Amino acid sequence: MKSFHVAMESLHSPSKQRCIAAANKSSQRKKKRRRRKMKRLNATMRRLQVETNEIRKEQEIIRRGQREVREKFEAIHHECEQLRRETDLITKQSLNTQLRLGLMFQILRARESNDFNKAACLTQLLRELVAKQNNQ
Incomplete structure (x- = not known):
């Protein structure tokens, strides 16, 4: 039994108690450090989430904006094509008008010079x- 009492007394010795107290303080410090680290980590995570949401928006x-620009570009492209077609049509109409005016002028010249056969051919x-132009 003496050995048990001796062991108990050795646990209650001041040096052992200091070691136990130091160990407790050390573990408390570690817990506080861990808590601080977790708080910092959580704050960083919250900040990152906010930044991520802002970036997403x-x-x-x-x-x-890109969609709108693409739609405007497509509308402009379509309008450009339509203008190109209209320009081609106007050009063709202008050429046909020039051709008809030329024929009419030749008909008038042929009639002035009393060349009625030529005038009849040109009229036809x-x-x-x-x-032909009306059918197109």
Whole structure:
């Protein structure tokens, strides 16, 4: 039994108690450090989440803007094609008008010079040209 009492007394010795107290303080310090680290980590995580959400919103705004620009570009491209077609049509109409005016002028010259055969041929040609253009 003495050995038990001796062991108990050795646990209650001041040096042992200091060691136990120091160990407790050390573990408390570690817990506090861990808590501080966790608080910092949580704060960093919250800040990162906020930044991520802001970036996500900005990216969505950019995507919307790109979509709008793409739609405007497509509308402008379509309008450009339509203008090109209209220009081609006007050019063809202008050429046809020039051709008809040329034939009419030749008809007038032929009539002035009393060349009625030539005038009749040119008139027939003009009629065929006008009919062809009306069919198109």
